[in-house]
Amino acid sequence: MELFKDLKTMLKKNIREYGMFIALFAIMLVFSYLSDGVFMSPRNISNLINSMGYIAVLAVGMTLILIIKHIDLSVGYVAGFLGAVAAMLMTAYKMPVYAVIPIILVLGMLIGLFNGFMVAQLKIPAFVVSLAGMLIFRGALLQVTVKTGTIIVPDDAFNAIGIGYIPDIKLIPGYHTITLILGALAIGLFIYFQFQNRRNKKKYNFEVVPIKIFYIKLVFISLLIAYVTWILSDYNGLSWTVVIVLIVVGLYNFIQTKTVLGRHIYAVGGNGEAATLSGIDVKKVTLFVFASMSTLAALSGILFTARLQSATVSAGTGFELDAIASAYVGGVSAAGGVGRVTGSIIGALVMASLTSGMNLLNVGVSYQYIIRGAILILAVVFDVQTRNKK
Structure with a gap:
């Protein structure tokens, strides 16, 4: 009895941390039962995890953005546009993969630095800056793909990033x-x-x-x-996509939990004015977070393009909404100052599991959007209620 009492107390104190695991476990049990075990089959689980890679990477960056009480609506089309640029560099200009990937990541970082400068230095609301960026990069994506509509990527090394698996020793x-x-x-x-x-x-x-x-x-x-x-x-x-996501999560989890920069990010999100008075350079923190976000958007674009083995006019559509939803479901607070990248990855897995399970059960697309929207609302309500209790 004492063990159950301690367990109950721990769950109450850490409901934000463990609630998402409970939700994921419940979703998997329900869909496994309804699909007669197909949901938990090796093939489906592998496809599910691989398909969420590009959103998981975005969710990591979006976590930091939301922690400091900002938002970035442009990341979806930044990912789509830079993925198309990568495809164009390899096909039209015959550039090798080892040169294309650094170029795309640097372009993403420069876009993020520009957004961060507009927000931190010129004090333009992040919503306006990123909304403008969303429109600009939507147009840029259409311009890049205007001739063919789809740019096929024939490079096997590049495509392996999205569909390849690590080699084995077969013991x-x-x-x-x-x-x-x-x-x-x-x-x-x-x-x-x-x-x-x-x-x-x-x-x-x-x-x-x-x-x-x-x-x-x-x-x-x-x-x-x-x-x-x-x-x-x-x-x-393990696929190369999963390996890349694990590296990104490990790096950002280290930044969040073990570095001064991580503590500064939480301080800025908790109270920006108090952070400034305590000597934290809020502008530099904001620049880093936005630069990080767009760099991860560039990586997301690479993963998505490699997975499809092509760049399309619709690439990036809705990516930012999935990333925001994953972060909130994963425990990021709507009030800022609270959130972990590990939680956002679980949130991305929850949303991907919902989509996969509903597809297996042939649930209509319209109902899928409604259900995912309801899950997001419930996550935010849960956040507000737990903060009010504290």
């Missing part, structure tokens, strides 16, 4: 061995860092969860990682 028949090894390594690192974090909290007399609850958390998440790893290894293993 275990029927399974992707490298994926299993990486999964085991991920579990080991997760357990190590959890113990290290617990020791650091106790060292500085911070509150820690009871040891039994701590072990339950370790076992649950380790089993989850093991299960996903096993599912992926039973199909084609």
